[in-house]
Amino acid sequence: MATQYVTPDLRRWIGEQLKAGVGSAELVQSMIGAGWQQKVALQAVAQAKLDGWFKKDEAALASVGVPDASIADGRTWVQAHDRQVPVLMAMEHPRVIVFGNVLDPEECQAIIDAAQPRMARSETVAEASEGSEVNAARTSRGMFFERGEVEVVARLERRIAALVNWPVENGEGLQVLNYQPGAEYQPHYDYFDTKHASTAAILKRGGQRVGTFLVYLNTPTRGGATTFPDVKLAVKPVQGQGVFFSYDKPDPSTLSLHGGAPVLEGEKWVCTKWLRQGRFA
Numbered sequence: 012m013a014t015q016y017v018t019p020d021l022r023r024w025i026g027e028q029l030k031a032g033v034g035s036a037e038l039v040q041s042m043i044g045a046g047w048q049q050k051v052a053l054q055a056v057a058q059a060k061l062d063g064w065f066k067k068d069e070a071a072l073a074s075v076g077v078p079d080a081s082i083a084d085g086r087t088w089v090q091a092h093d094r095q096v097p098v099l100m101a102m103e104h105p106r107v108i109v110f111g112n113v114l115d116p117e118e119c120q121a122i123i124d125a126a127q128p129r130m131a132r133s134e135t136v137a138e139a140s141e142g143s144e145v146n147a148a149r150t151s152r153g154m155f156f157e158r159g160e161v162e163v164v165a166r167l168e169r170r171i172a173a174l175v176n177w178p179v180e181n182g183e184g185l186q187v188l189n190y191q192p193g194a195e196y197q198p199h200y201d202y203f204d205t206k207h208a209s210t211a212a213i214l215k216r217g218g219q220r221v222g223t224f225l226v227y228l229n230t231p232t233r234g235g236a237t238t239f240p241d242v243k244l245a246v247k248p249v250q251g252q253g254v255f256f257s258y259d260k261p262d263p264s265t266l267s268l269h270g271g272a273p274v275l276e277g278e279k280w281v282c283t284k285w286l287r288q289g290r291f292a
């Protein structure tokens with residue numbers, strides 16, 4: 012008998028049957044009836060069930076409401092809580108908006124100063140377990156503030172909430188990152204991978220991430236752009252400016268793949284506010 016292969020078409024068909032509620036035994040029987048070897052049919056159905064893709068894909072493809080700025084009327088600035096913030100660039104897909112003047116230089120410095128002692132501490136802990144050698148290619152060092160922990164952070168949180176029409180309560184604590192020369196953050200998605208085992212537990216706290224708001228706390232001399240490889244976009248890190256992007260499903264079709272390009276000269280300080288679907292408590 013000729014060797015039988017589980018083709019992509021067959022895989023898709025099995026997935027659809029399982030999704031429609033057809034039982035595995037019944038499915039194997041009907042495959043055998045259609046001329047498939049029992050061994051191949053059993054293996055193909057078991058694999059499809061293991062993947063669980065027929066269920067998870069559905070969740071991944073459902074579009075949800077996302078944060079966004081009210082700029083459809085063509086306005087050139089947005090009222091951000093206590094200041095007017097210019098809109099410097101807006102892209103539809105991926106949804107990316109660059110804002111100027113999100114923070115003053117003094118506010119940027121205040122956030123760096125408040126973060127600095129805790130960055131040092133997290134570095135010590137990490138290095139104790141990894142050895143003391145400095146690895147320039149390693150991802151930046153970071154720390155998290157509690158929401159509203161210091162006054163300047165609370166102010167930034169209110170501005171971000173106003174800029175993209177999303178409740179402060181749906182934001183995670185602000186993350187501060189520092190990149191030394193050579194450090195980078197390779198392209199990734201910020202949403203949680205629905206196929207990953209730990210995601211179910213993470214989603215209990217506010218659901219999926221649906222948007223990211225970055226604010227540059229200093230201006231590196233060279234390098235350190237936030238890149239969107241799918242559309243070959245590089246947002247330059249300029250002190251006080253912010254870049255916002257959203258993703259209406261945890262799926263690559265959002266084109267929200269992004270990274271922090273290597274810092275070539277100087278250092279980079281940036282803070283990240285991730286926005287959840289629901290209240291992040």
Ligand SMILES: O=C(O)CCC(=O)C(=O)O
Nearest residue numbers: 196236237270271281283
């Ligand atoms: O440093 C950057 O420009 C990107 C940071 C980032 O992707 C993140 O914090 O999730």
Ligand SMILES: [Fe+2]
Nearest residue numbers: 199200201269
């Ligand atoms: Fe990211």
